Amino acid sequence: MPVEGGTAVTLARTLGDSIIGRLSLSPDGRLLAYPYTEYTNQPEPGWHLAVISSDGAAPVHVFKIPSGIGGPQWSRDGKSLQYLLTRNGATNIWEQHLKGDNPRQVTHFNSGQIFDFSPSADGGHLLLTRGEVSSDVVLIRNFR
DSSP states (O other), X not given: OOTTOOOOOOOOOOOSSEEOSOOEEOTXXXXXXXXXXXXXXXXXXXXXXXXXXXXXXXXXXXXXXXXXXXXXXXXXXXXXXXXXXXXTTEEEEEEEETTOOOOEEOOOOSSBEEEEEEEOTTSSOEEEEEEOOOOOOXXXXXXX
């Protein structure tokens, strides 16, 4: 929908059953990326990362990804997608190149969670919001 108002236009038809993260626009504005699920008869739903053209053409790339990712975000050069993945209690940033190579781990934290990330404008630094998530359980007896 134009900011000035007017008629909404469909940019693309999304793949899968449900978008499960943020929609990310490539630096040049030509591609959209988003994670989605595809429910099957298998015990675990299939998670995918789709890259589609913003002009409504057929999908450009579809990658099988681990469940539970956060993101994605485009790299500054638009040649890869970066996402958060938590395994064994630690979140790290992973990168999926559009060429289809295997994803590569960018950060190597062994504890803590990353909630969000952003590279600096010059690409020389990485800003992270990072911490721990905790919760307590309290048992109340004889409450009246």
